[in-house]
Amino acid sequence: MVAALLIIWFGSNILSDGAFLTSRNLWNLSVQTSVVAIMATGMVLVIVSRNIDLSVGSMLAAVGMAMALLQTRYLTDIFDIGSPAIWIIAILAGLLLGTLIGALQGTIVAYIGVPSFIVTLGGLLVWRGVAWWMASGQTIAPMDRTFQILGGGARGTIGGTWTWILGIAGCVGVVVLMWNRRRQRIRVGFAPRPMWAEITIGAIAIAVILGATAVINSYPMPEALARQYAADNGIAWPAEGLTIPLGLATPVLITIFVALAMNFIATRTRFGRYVYAIGGNPEAATLAGIKVRWTIVKTFALMGLLVGIAAAVQIARLNAATSGLGQLAELYVIAAAVIGGTSLSGGVGTIPGAVLGALVMQSLVSGMVLIGVDAPLQDIVVGVVLVAAVALDGYYRRRVAR
Numbered sequence: 001m002v003a004a005l006l007i008i009w010f011g012s013n014i015l016s017d018g019a020f021l022t023s024r025n026l027w028n029l030s031v032q033t034s035v036v037a038i039m040a041t042g043m044v045l046v047i048v049s050r051n052i053d054l055s056v057g058s059m060l061a062a063v064g065m066a067m068a069l070l071q072t073r074y075l076t077d078i079f080d081i082g083s084p085a086i087w088i089i090a091i092l093a094g095l096l097l098g099t100l101i102g103a104l105q106g107t108i109v110a111y112i113g114v115p116s117f118i119v120t121l122g123g124l125l126v127w128r129g130v131a132w133w134m135a136s137g138q139t140i141a142p143m144d145r146t147f148q149i150l151g152g153g154a155r156g157t158i159g160g161t162w163t164w165i166l167g168i169a170g171c172v173g174v175v176v177l178m179w180n181r182r183r184q185r186i187r188v189g190f191a192p193r194p195m196w197a198e199i200t201i202g203a204i205a206i207a208v209i210l211g212a213t214a215v216i217n218s219y220p221m222p223e224a225l226a227r228q229y230a231a232d233n234g235i236a237w238p239a240e241g242l243t244i245p246l247g248l249a250t251p252v253l254i255t256i257f258v259a260l261a262m263n264f265i266a267t268r269t270r271f272g273r274y275v276y277a278i279g280g281n282p283e284a285a286t287l288a289g290i291k292v293r294w295t296i297v298k299t300f301a302l303m304g305l306l307v308g309i310a311a312a313v314q315i316a317r318l319n320a321a322t323s324g325l326g327q328l329a330e331l332y333v334i335a336a337a338v339i340g341g342t343s344l345s346g347g348v349g350t351i352p353g354a355v356l357g358a359l360v361m362q363s364l365v366s367g368m369v370l371i372g373v374d375a376p377l378q379d380i381v382v383g384v385v386l387v388a389a390v391a392l393d394g395y396y397r398r399r400v401a402r
Contacts, residue, residue, distance in 0.1 A: 005360050012367030019370050023219040027246065029359075029366050030216070031152045031317070034251035035060075035310045036329065037358035040336040041262040042306035044354045045272075045299050047337055048279040050346035051109060051116035053300065055123030056307055056333050059101055060326030061131035064311035067094040068140040068321030071147065087147035095308040101127065102304020103297055110293035124330065132323035141320035151317030152249035154225045160217045160245030166253075167213030171206045178202050217245040251313045255355070258309060263351040265302075275299055279346035328379075335386040336361050344390060361385075 013020040039056050046053050070090040079085045105123055109116045142148075149156040158166070178198060185192045192198075221229060221244045229244055230237050266272040274295045277285040286292050315321045340357030342349030364385065368378045 002356070005356070005363060008360065008363045008367055012363070012370060016367070016370040020367055023215055025366065025370070026215055027219040027249070029362060030252045031249045032366065033359050033362040034152075034249075034255045035314050035317075036332045036336055036362060037255050037355045038258050038310040038313065039303075039306055039329070039333045040340070040354040040358045041259055041351050042303040043333050043337045044262075044340070044342050044349040044351055045266060045275050046116075046303050047334075047342050047344060048346055048349045049275050049296055049299050050279050050282065051296065051299070052120060052334070052344075053105070053116065053123075053303055054120040054330050054334075055105065055127055056303070057326035057329035057331075058124045058127035058131065059098060059304065059307045060311045060314065060329055061321075061323055062101070062127040062134070063094050063098045063308050064315040064321045064325050065131045065134045065140065065323065066097055067091065067312060068143065068315055069134060071144050072140055072142075082145065084146065087144040090144070090147065091312055094312055095305055098304040098306075098308030098311065099301050100304065102307070103301035105304075106297035106300025109300065110296040128323070131325070135321075135323065137323055139320050139322045143316055143319050147312075148316050148319055150250055150254070150313055151315075151319070152251045153317070154222055154246070156250040156316075157246045157248060158250070158253060159247040161247075163213055163217055163245070163247035166248060167209055170209045174202060174205045174209070216248055219246050220244060221246050251317065254309065254313060258306065259351055259355050262306075266351055271295065271298065276347060279348070281347075331382065331386065332358070332361050335382070335389065338386070338389045 009021060019025060039060075043053060043056070067090045070093055071086055075086045075089060101123075105116075105119050108114050108119045178201070182192045182198065193201075220226070223241065226242055226244045227237060229235075230242060235242070266275070274285070274290050277288070277290060278292055278295060282292055311325075314325060318325075336357035337349065337354045338344065338357070339360055340350065340353030340355070342354060361382070364381065365378060368381065373381070
């Protein structure tokens with residue numbers, strides 16, 4: 001998959017006359033990937049448990065519309081405009097609504113026995129209709145000024161210094177993680193990797209982190225924002241101007257924390273182990289005492305929570321909510337999970353793979369936009385990629401089964 005990503009990047013850069021591999025486009029690409037990546041981390045567990053969720057795009061619209069209406073119509077009648085209570089309550093309500101919708105669909109799947117394909121296909125239609133009904137098809141804007149920070153943009157970044165601090169912390173995390181894994185293998189009697197291999201892998205990972213940090217920090221603030229930043233911090237504005245890095249965007253920071261949390265849940269908690277056990281063999285999981293139906297409900301509820309987070313990021317980024325929000329998002333989310341190595345037959349899938357899959361999908365779309373590919377042809381390419389990914393997954397499973 002890394003090879004596919006590199007082919008897309010360098011191929012798009014050549015065909016776009018060098019427009020793809022620029023700091024501006026890569027910064028925008030990281031922000032554009034965030035919404036799909038956040039939802040893809042939840043889709044991994046849904047698919048691993050031998051289910052599917054086709055309603056995530058429509059849920060995104062419904063939850064996003066609810067948060068927008070709270071900020072613009074209802075909470076402003078209770079609190080003063082600009083009050084922190086407005087955006088805090090809106091976010092919490094959106095997360096709760098997403099979780100409840102996910103739990104409702106999971107309950108129908110687990111306890112009533114309706115296949116998840118049918119339940120979420122119905123949800124795709126129902127929640128899209130609910131999103132339209134809540135605002136009668138109108139666009140709801142603008143969002144609370146503080147809430148907009150969640151969407152990135154010129155104000156929604158952490159700055160160059162904190163980006164470097166986070167990058168260095170990531171490098172330290174890689175070293176600690178690799179050292180702990182090596183100690184665990186030795187403790188249980190497994191042969192560890194050769195030290196040269198450990199050093200090589202660690203060096204590559206650190207180089208990638210530091211390289212990504214440098215690229216992100218090479219994208220400067222717009223001049224108007226840079227002048228405001230200089231004035232606020234008592235920095236004299238020289239005649240030749242100042243180059244102040246924007247740093248990591250808030251949506252990317254949220255995606256990183258969501259991915260780390262979901263990876264911990266999937267690999268380090270009892271719930272995560274139960275999900276993989278159910279995907280591997282539901283009958284054996286039941287006989288082992290796992291509450292299969294309740295675990296499935298929690299999996300869908302978690303998916304709904306992540307949709308709520310993604311909805312907050314999306315409407316903050318757009319500074320508006322529409323009933324068409326998240327159109328075809330389910331396609332990109334499922335494709336990201338499958339391209340990232342999640343098997344549609346269940347039991348197999350990783351969170352980092354899904355995030356990388358989301359980056360591959362968004363890179364493909366971004367590259368086609370820069371090259372000038374028409375929108376209908378973009379849809380054709382994305383559809384072909386999804387089918388090809390599923391076909392390769394099936395081929396790989398058959399090879400392994402032999």
